[in-house]
Amino acid sequence: MAFFNVKALAVATAxxxxxxxxxxxxxxxxxxxxYFFDARVKAMETLIENxxxxxxxxxxxxxxxxxxxxxxxVAAAIPAGEGPDVVQLFYGWLNDxxxxxxxxxxxxxxxxxxxxxxxxxxxxxxxxxxxxxxxLPTAVRSLALFYNERLLxxxxxxxxxxxxxxxxxxxxxxxxxxxxxxxxxxxxxxMTAQDHHWWREGLVRQFGGEPYVDDYQTVNYNSDxxxxxxxxxxxxxxxxxxxxxxxxxxxPQAAFKAGxxxxxxxxxxxIGSLNDTRGLKWGVTELPATADGTRSNYSSYWVNAITTKxxxxxxxxxxxxxxxxxSDEAMQIxxxxxxxxxxxxxxxxxxxNANDPVFGPFxxxxxYAHTTKFANESGQRQLMVEMVExxxxxxxxxxxxxxxxxxxxxxxxxxxxxSASN
Amino acid sequence: xxxNLTIRQKxxxxxxxxxxxPILFYSVIRFYPTGNAILISFQDWNLLGDRTWTGLDNYQxxxxxxxFWKVFKNTxxxxxxxxxxxLLISFVIAYHLDQVRFMHGFLRTLxxxxxxxxxxxxxxxxxxxxxxxxxxxxxxxxxxxxxxQFPFLQSTTWALPSxxxxxxxxxxxxxxxxxxxxxxxIPRSYYEAARxxxxxxxxxLWEITLPLLKPTIVFIVVFSSIGFLRIFDHVFNMTTxxxxxxxxxxxxxxxMIYETAFSAFDMGYAAAQTVVLFLVLLVVSLIQLRILxxx
Numbered sequence: 001m002a003f004f005n006v007k008a009l010a011v012a013t014a015x016x017x018x019x020x021x022x023x024x025x026x027x028x029x030x031x032x033x034x035y036f037f038d039a040r041v042k043a044m045e046t047l048i049e050n051x052x053x054x055x056x057x058x059x060x061x062x063x064x065x066x067x068x069x070x071x072x073x074v075a076a077a078i079p080a081g082e083g084p085d086v087v088q089l090f091y092g093w094l095n096d097x098x099x100x101x102x103x104x105x106x107x108x109x110x111x112x113x114x115x116x117x118x119x120x121x122x123x124x125x126x127x128x129x130x131x132x133x134x135x136l137p138t139a140v141r142s143l144a145l146f147y148n149e150r151l152l153x154x155x156x157x158x159x160x161x162x163x164x165x166x167x168x169x170x171x172x173x174x175x176x177x178x179x180x181x182x183x184x185x186x187x188x189x190x191m192t193a194q195d196h197h198w199w200r201e202g203l204v205r206q207f208g209g210e211p212y213v214d215d216y217q218t219v220n221y222n223s224d225x226x227x228x229x230x231x232x233x234x235x236x237x238x239x240x241x242x243x244x245x246x247x248x249x250x251x252p253q254a255a256f257k258a259g260x261x262x263x264x265x266x267x268x269x270x271i272g273s274l275n276d277t278r279g280l281k282w283g284v285t286e287l288p289a290t291a292d293g294t295r296s297n298y299s300s301y302w303v304n305a306i307t308t309k310x311x312x313x314x315x316x317x318x319x320x321x322x323x324x325x326x327s328d329e330a331m332q333i334x335x336x337x338x339x340x341x342x343x344x345x346x347x348x349x350x351x352x353n354a355n356d357p358v359f360g361p362f363x364x365x366x367x368y369a370h371t372t373k374f375a376n377e378s379g380q381r382q383l384m385v386e387m388v389e390x391x392x393x394x395x396x397x398x399x400x401x402x403x404x405x406x407x408x409x410x411x412x413x414x415x416x417x418x419s420a421s422n
Numbered sequence: 423x424x425x426n427l428t429i430r431q432k433x434x435x436x437x438x439x440x441x442x443x444p445i446l447f448y449s450v451i452r453f454y455p456t457g458n459a460i461l462i463s464f465q466d467w468n469l470l471g472d473r474t475w476t477g478l479d480n481y482q483x484x485x486x487x488x489x490f491w492k493v494f495k496n497t498x499x500x501x502x503x504x505x506x507x508x509l510l511i512s513f514v515i516a517y518h519l520d521q522v523r524f525m526h527g528f529l530r531t532l533x534x535x536x537x538x539x540x541x542x543x544x545x546x547x548x549x550x551x552x553x554x555x556x557x558x559x560x561x562x563x564x565x566x567x568x569x570x571q572f573p574f575l576q577s578t579t580w581a582l583p584s585x586x587x588x589x590x591x592x593x594x595x596x597x598x599x600x601x602x603x604x605x606x607x608i609p610r611s612y613y614e615a616a617r618x619x620x621x622x623x624x625x626x627l628w629e630i631t632l633p634l635l636k637p638t639i640v641f642i643v644v645f646s647s648i649g650f651l652r653i654f655d656h657v658f659n660m661t662t663x664x665x666x667x668x669x670x671x672x673x674x675x676x677x678m679i680y681e682t683a684f685s686a687f688d689m690g691y692a693a694a695q696t697v698v699l700f701l702v703l704l705v706v707s708l709i710q711l712r713i714l715x716x717x
Contacts, residue, residue, distance in 0.1 A: 068684065071469065071470075071684075071687065072469065072684075075469045075470045096468060096470050096471070096687075097470065099470070099471050100468075100470030100471040102470060177555065177556075177565065178568075179565055179568060179570060179571075181554070181555040181556075181561075181565055181571055182554075182555070183555060183556045190663070192663040192664050193663075245554070246576070247553075247554065247575075247576050248554065249553070249556070249557050250549070250550075250553055250557070250663070251663055260556065376685065376686045376687075378681070378685040378686075379681075379685060379686050382664075385664050385667065386667075386669055386670075389667065389668045389669045390669065393576075393577065393578050393668055393669060394578070394669070419466055419468070
């Protein structure tokens with residue numbers, strides 16, 4: 001590093017931040033924050049490298065934290081003028097971040113609303129407020145049905161395409177020991193994993209219902225369709241001919257990885273870890289349809305946004321960086337490294353991607369996917385877990401348990417929207 | 423000015439100078455956060471936005487929340503089962519270990535090992551023990567001799583005792599060591615006098631050993647009570663998929679606070695729960711200190 005002259009050094013130490021910018025006008029450094037997930041960090045490192053090559057005057061410094069600390073750190077850093085210029089957040093947190101003035105809208109001249117509306121998958125429009133977008137995703141995720149090829153073959157069944165076929169296939173793959181204990185499940189089950197999404201946005205809709213109304217502020221699954229969906233779901237693990245058990249091998253994905261489960265519903269983010277599992281031959285297909293061909297899926301996504309901390313040339317650099325990480329090229333890299341799906345149909349729905357045996361089913365699922373607007377995702381998931389537990393552990397009827405869950409979830413939503421409007 | 427002080431006054435100045443350090447430390451590390459938590463309990467705050475005053479809303483919500491009462495009950499079940507049972511077991515072990523000469527050090531080490539093991543690692547190993555067939559150690563053993571599976575962590579009745587068992591076991595080593603120190607501190611001459619008088623084993627235990635162990639017992643009771651009232655890591659790690667489940671049957675107050683604060687981001691409500699926990703700990707400790715003073 002070159003020597004400053006004495007005067008500049010004195011100024012620099014006195015008012016360090018301001019002075020540093022003026023002496024280092026050529027190189028802008030912006031900071032990017034995300035939570036730690038190995039593949040995401042690797043993908044972002046590649047993106048940053050490419051971006052810096054194209055923009056030699058900008059350097060991007062990435063910082064990542066364990067998921068559990070993420071929100072606390074962001075909340076503490078930005079108001080203090082520290083922390084990221086570009087930040088990653090879960091789509092469900094947007095309202096909180098906007099209300100707390102942690103992020104600023106994307107400039108409409110660089111990110112025109114009409115163009116984004118047209119180019120991105122429609123669910124991204126939840127990030128729009130009036131004529132500006134607050135945040136944009138690089139990738140989106142959806143659900144699909146994983147299957148264990150060896151077990152299917154052994155049972156002599158094909159990958160299922162409808163719910164009936166799914167039950168039949170699961171029955172064929174279920175194994176019990178002499179005492180009647182399950183030693184291999186036809187299908188995994190557990191609301192603690194992805195099943196609560198499958199139930200809400202998949203099954204309830206497939207049985208003709210609508211889980212929520214009023215822009216996800218009113219619970220609406222306490223209906224005939226909801227009851228039918230719950231009974232169907234409970235049939236997987238109740239009765240003597242159950243094809244599954246809650247808590248089998250501790251958690252669903254562990255049972256599937258261990259080759260002790262025939263079918264398993266999970267998100268595209270599971271692909272990487274399944275690929276790393278030795279000896280497991282697996283395939284994936286779209287979530288099963290009803291007999292009349294109705295399909296429904298759940299999608300979710302993480303977005304990137306520019307924080308209120310970014311000003312002046314850092315802001316300009318942040319805008320450029322946002323442009324790059326929401327570009328077609330970035331989306332393809334993200335797909336290849338993380339396994340999360342491109343947020344634009346133009347990238348996701350290329351023939352190569354849509355017909356890909358692994359990514360294809362997820363990408364097709366996006367076309368009929370819904371995105372739940374959660375007030376408190378883990379709290380709302382917990383209610384689904386308890387809805388099932390009241391039936392399995394306390395013998396409550398599906399009807400009654402469903403009503404309790406709906407009422408409790410409505411309370412969470414009411415509390416959230418009440419305090420948000422304050 | 424300092425030079426004009428009397429020796430007594432100088433001593434006072436120095437005493438205060440030294441006292442100032444812990445006072446400052448406690449003010450910054452203990453009292454300020456405590457005060458702040460009490461303040462937040464009257465506010466609505468989601469960690470990101472502004473804090474707004476809500477008066478007693480959080481407390482009203484708390485006392486009307488059935489989950490809170492369930493959790494409150496669980497916390498006391500942990501305390502009321504955990505403390506006496508672990509006390510009894512550790513005393514029996516210490517009493518007999520004290521009389522064993524053969525491999526005394528080795529046995530003592532074995533009992534102390536669980537206390538030094540990380541609670542997280544231990545909880546996960548036990549979680550594996552408790553799994554249903556085909557992975558769980560206990561259930562596989564039962565199944566192999568034709569006994570039906572036992573729903574350790576999957577039952578609203580048995581989950582809490584199942585979580586409590588390793589938690590109690592983990593603290594056992596510490597209690598055994600303290601008890602043994604207490605036993606050693608009882609003068610031999612009392613026992614010798616008793617033997618000369620030909621007193622029964624039971625009378626020796628009841629009239630000499632236990633009364634003289636009272637300070638030790640009170641210490642262990644206070645210590646383990648606070649531990650069980652604050653139980654968290656064993657529960658959280660053994661039920662991570664469904665924290666405090668099934669149906670909140672294992673959830674202690676601290677876990678509810680954690681979830682309210684860091685999953686629901688309802689800091690005001692979490693702070694109100696913290697204040698309640700603080701009051702419970704205060705009352706329990708005061709009662710126990712009162713008993714200590716009687717001796």
